């Protein structure tokens with residue numbers, strides 16, 4: 001079950017990390033102790049990213065239904081807050097590693113819509129010239145360094161980016177996103193151990209959507225949660241309500257600041273839910289109807305919209321203007337992608353081997 005309201009953040013840590021854990025655990029302590037609070041501008045930017053993700057997801061599924069795109073697709077609908085809050089707490093040139101269910105992370109980190117849509121459509125104008133597809137979106141200019149389809153594989157890769165930053169002293173932080181199922185993969189445990197040992201500037205973000213393919217968290221995981229696994233690797237582990245934009249931002253920002261200050265990695269377990277099946281076409285019959293209904297009743301996008309207006313952070317008119325802009329930008333990207341050329345077969349051997357294969 002998702003954490004109850006009012007219990008946005010809990011931690012599980014070793015004695016040696018108690019101080020950091022307290023800072024991460026208590027929103028009040030974070031507020032008064034460090035002055036960490038998202039600005040109105042950051043809150044609105046988080047909403048813009050969330051609505052961009054939601055609208056893009058809906059348009060992709062409609063475009064696939066219409067037979068205009070044929071690609072593997074893993075909807076992130078329901079998980080918008082996590083990517084938006086993490087991206088807002090990062091610098092534009094910080095690194096991100098993510099997984100096949102990654103379009104929310106790509107969009108939030110700033111992969112341009114045209115590059116993303118053209119890659120989904122397999123066109124030469126895509127971010128990987130149409131050769132990567134949705135499961136392998138890579139766009140270094142926006143910090144999206146790699147997207148992987150092998151569960152857990154991004155974790156040691158993120159350590160590599162973190163190590164490079166540490167050696168170069170470039171001050172960059174790497175965030176690696178993965179699912180709850182990935183926390184049962186060996187690479188997760190090896191990766192956390194090494195990151196802690198070497199105090200790498202890496203933030204591990206487990207997006208716990210309660211299912212790994214068709215297997216529920218309880219059926220596949222021996223520990224009561226993922227955050228407590230951080231204790232084995234002597235780093236702070238934080239469980240946060242991934243539907244709460246402010247709590248999510250505070251936890252992400254604290255972890256990112258900690259990594260940038262050379263204090264080492266943090267494991268964040270963001271509790272969430274996916275509103276769609278594992279992949280496009282999965283009717284998700286294995287999820288009890290009540291569980292799905294309860295999760296959808298907590299849809300974070302309309303909830304955050306209403307909250308921003310109620311708290312007068314943004315006017316309804318300014319929110320509508322953001323939504324209109326996002327809609328227009330998506331339409332432009334779809335037209336650009338579907339109107340672009342297919343890659344030339346000669347591209348097959350390019351960018352794959354060190355020496356280009358001549359055909």
Ligand SMILES: Cc1ncc(C[n+]2csc(CCOP(=O)(O)OP(=O)(O)O)c2C)c(N)n1
Pocket residue numbers: 101149150151152178179180181182183209211212213278
């Ligand atoms: C090493 C490995 N084992 C199995 C798979 C097949 N597989 C693809 S997605 C997935 C579920 C992963 O679930 P989770 O980590 O919770 O991420 P989510 O899809 O829920 O975002 C599995 C088992 C794989 N891609 N890689």
Ligand SMILES: [Mg+2]
Pocket residue numbers: 179180181207208209210211212213
């Ligand atoms: Mg999962």
